[in-house]
Amino acid sequence: MDNVILYVRVSTDEQAGRGYSLRDQEQKLMTYCQTNNLNIIAIYREDYSAKTFKRPEFKKLLDFCKKNKKSVNQVIFIKWDRFSRNTAESYQMIATFNALAIRVNAIEQPLDLTIPEQGLMLAVYLSIPEVENHRRSLNVTSGMRRALKEGRYMGSAPLGYDNGRDSAKKPLLIPNKDAVLIQEAFELMATGIYNQKEVLIKLKTKGLKSSKTPFSNLLKNPIYYGGIFIKAYKDEKETIINGLHEPIITKSLFDKVQDILNNRRQKHHTKHKKLNDKFPLKGFLLCPVCNNPLTASTSKGRTKHYSYYHCISPCNGRYVLEEVSQWFNDFLDSISLNGPIKKLFEEVVKEQLSEKAESNKLGPKHFEQIKKIEQKLERLQDMYVDGEIEKSDYQTTKIRYENIVTELKEKEKNDFDEKVLFDLYQKAINKMESIEKQYNNADIEGKRLLLGSIFPNKIHFENKKVRTADVNPILNEISSINKAYRGIKKWDKSKKLDMSHRVTAKGFEPPTLRAEI
Incomplete structure (x- = not known):
């Protein structure tokens, strides 16, 4: 036992x-x-x-x-x-x-985790809730952006303002006692006589609570002339729109300060070295001998130029560019989700999302709870009208009940959307197809973004192969399945590559899912 x-x-x-x-x-x-x-x-x-x-x-x-x-x-x-x-x-x-x-x-959801295929099933089980949470966070982001576009600042109030509410109980910034000091800060900077440190010291003596970096950011914040900065998002470019809050300074004063700050910044500006397209792995590779980051360079031989990824002293190891590139391409090919494996993965995800959607459906208890709270609100109002409770008690309880109803109804908006989540998964699965071609066809920035998503840390090579310990664990599972599938295809095409997670336990009879390749 x-x-x-x-x-x-x-x-x-x-x-x-x-x-x-x-x-x-x-x-x-x-x-x-x-x-x-x-x-x-x-x-x-x-x-x-x-x-x-x-x-x-x-x-x-x-x-x-x-x-x-x-x-x-x-x-x-x-x-x-x-x-x-x-x-x-x-x-x-x-x-x-x-x-x-x-x-x-x-x-x-019983699994035998000694089987690579079922390890990938585990990744599906664990990632579906992550995707669901991510979708909900996107909904929140979308709601916040809508509020910003309406001119409402979201988040903690910046220095010089307090978080307040307008007549419709919606968020609105309200200038506080520090607003006068903020105005003085811009006016002093606009003279061109003082630098940021000097202005900050002057205002600290008058009660302004700030430090060097926050004060520098303050001077560049459009919120103070009534603007609200909206970050770039997907196809939308970053922009500044007119806010609903009361400005502390004028737009012309803000622009004058920006001109002064920009002129001073240009004097000390240094250009960053451009990335070399020839060495996309630079900064990611670690020396297999001393574990230090490898650098890269090209040297001239008698008849042609030779390129290497190499280590500095003490080990001075060096690795031919073409060989390292081949090793890395072999690795990318091993983690690509190709052919029948891709189709099977999609089917597994579709089934699990369907099960998740069914289990996540809001039941009768949810709507009963909303109805009960709304009935309590009605009784509360009757008690207040009849003089049975004080106004302060009525308002406190009313806000509490309204918040509960709002929270419950928000859950309905964020309910599990099977189609949206499957579309997200499908896009991700498509990106995992032919990763080697995606990498080789990308520009230097695209290659480095792809590298960063595959390797949480740096890249180690052992025996002319990428060390699997450095790789995202899901990609390791895909690599194992690819090896199994290629072995089956080569030796016995009649065999199955079973990704079924339904290992029926004693006393348990869940439905089965099997796929043949």
């Missing part, structure tokens, strides 16, 4: 009505253990986000496992998004448990 630890987790923004409650998870896990003759030795209950493993109860769980590794066989949970929503950290944590000879698994 295996000894197991149960881990149940629900974040503060998840609803019990969607099957995420701690009690619901715990009951399912206990039933599973009873059916499969597993001995429960501990239960850890968490009310924390899964973005990282810096969770109080999970830390206790890990410490317990390290101290009692001989008596723990498994750590189990309902689904993989209960374990983590961070793909890279998850692989590292699984490796930690493997080192303790402890298996981790989800009873509703």
Whole structure:
């Protein structure tokens, strides 16, 4: 009989009505253990986000496992998004448990992580919640940009302003007592007599609370003449629009200060060296001998020029440009999501998104809760009209109920959109196709952006190959699957490359998903 630890987790923004409650998870896990003759030795209950493993109860769980590794066989949970929503950290944590000879698994999404194909399934399980969260953050960004375009400043008020509300209860900046000092700062700078340090010292004696860098940024902020800066986003260029708040200075005064600052900056301006198209890997490669960053250069031989990535002293190792490029292209080819593998990956993602959408649907409890709060608001208003409660109590309670209703209705706006998320996945999957060609056809900036996305740190070469420890773990899984598929294609075309995660556990009968290549 295996000894197991149960881990149940629900974040503060998840609803019990969607099957995420701690009690619901715990009951399912206990039933599973009873059916499969597993001995429960501990239960850890968490009310924390899964973005990282810096969770109080999970830390206790890990410490317990390290101290009692001989008596723990498994750590189990309902689904993989209960374990983590961070793909890279998850692989590292699984490796930690493997080192303790402890298996981790989800009873509703069981995987055999010794099989590369199922390792990729794990990446799908973990990345779907990440994509969902990212989509929601994009919705928030879109809402904030709409407010900015309407002339409303979003965020903490800059020096010289306080956050306030207009008659419609919408955010509005209101000048405070520091506004006079801000105006004086611009006026002193506009004389051209003082530098920034001198102006800051003068104003500090009058009560301005700032330091060198924030003060420098203050002098370049269009907010003070009534402008609101909107960053570039997708196809939209950066722009400055007229805000609804009261300006502290005039536009002409602001422009005069910018002219003075720009003239002073040009005197000390230094040009940065342009990147060399010939050496895209410069800055990413580490010397396999001394682990220092490799530089690159071209030297003249008797008959032609020779280019190298090379190390400085003490090891002075050097590597022919063409050979390094070939090694790197071989690696890119190994992580490309090609042909049947790409199609299979899309099908797996589609199925998982469909399941996620079904489980995320807002149930009757959600709408019942809104109705109950709205009824309470009506009763509260009647009590106030009848003189049963004071005005201050009425206003405080009314705001609290209205905030609850707003939060619940916001969840409806951010409900899981299966089609949008699949489109995002499809775009990402397409970008993982023929990575070698994408890299070789890109300009120097495009190549370096691609390198940065593949390698979280630097690149090591071992035995004329890219060291896999440096690579994004999902790409490692793709590489393993490609090797398996190419081996099957070469030796036995009748064999299957099975990516099914549905390893049916005892007492469990989930549906199966199989694909043949």
